[in-house]
Amino acid sequence: MTNNDILRRIRYVFDFNDSKMISTFGAAGHEVTREQISAWLKKEDDPAYVKCHDREMAIFLNGLINKKRGKKEGPQAEPESRLTNNIIFIKLKIALNLKAEDIIAMMDLANFHISKHELSALFRKPGHKHYRTCQDQILRNFLQGMQLKYRPVSESGPENKSVPDAETD
Numbered sequence: 494m495t496n497n498d499i500l501r502r503i504r505y506v507f508d509f510n511d512s513k514m515i516s517t518f519g520a521a522g523h524e525v526t527r528e529q530i531s532a533w534l535k536k537e538d539d540p541a542y543v544k545c546h547d548r549e550m551a552i553f554l555n556g557l558i559n560k561k562r563g564k565k566e567g568p569q570a571e572p573e574s575r576l577t578n579n580i581i582f583i584k585l586k587i588a589l590n591l592k593a594e595d596i597i598a599m600m601d602l603a604n605f606h607i608s609k610h611e612l613s614a615l616f617r618k619p620g621h622k623h624y625r626t627c628q629d630q631i632l633r634n635f636l637q638g639m640q641l642k643y644r645p646v647s648e649s650g651p652e653n654k655s656v657p658d659a660e661t662d
Contacts (some may be wrong), residue, residue: 599638
């Protein structure tokens with residue numbers, strides 16, 4: 494999954510408009526323009542598409558944590574220059590204040606079943622003997638579960654559709 498795709502999905506799940514996206518970056522002490530946001534949210538085949546780099550994505554996720562949980566005391570965490578699916582998953586877990594049971598329930602909503610032991614392996618440090626790399630499929634299903642929990646599908650109406658290009662990841 495690309496950072497741009499993850500950004501689009503998070504925007505959709507929480508129904509963030511451009512101003513909310515800008516303020517989320519601002520919550521991590523970083524200024525972005527509406528044009529930058531727009532370029533990151535474009536499809537890859539659009540000529541105006543701009544790749545969202547790991548550092549920008551880390552800043553957004555840090556801002557999401559600050560907005561959802563509140564800023565912690567002292568200096569803010571330095572955004573990572575290299576992100577992995579594991580780090581993205583951890584940051585979303587922190588931002589949403591989720592416990593293992595909450596994540597498992599969300600994954601079940603997306604018809605993806607994972608045990609508590611498999612899940613804990615994703616949150617371990619990379620050098621740990623039980624560390625497991627978070628594959629795109631796991632992150633994709635977690636984001637789908639987030640969507641089903643935080644933005645349930647209406648039985649009727651125009652919002653009765655999934656995230657754009659959710660099937661093409």
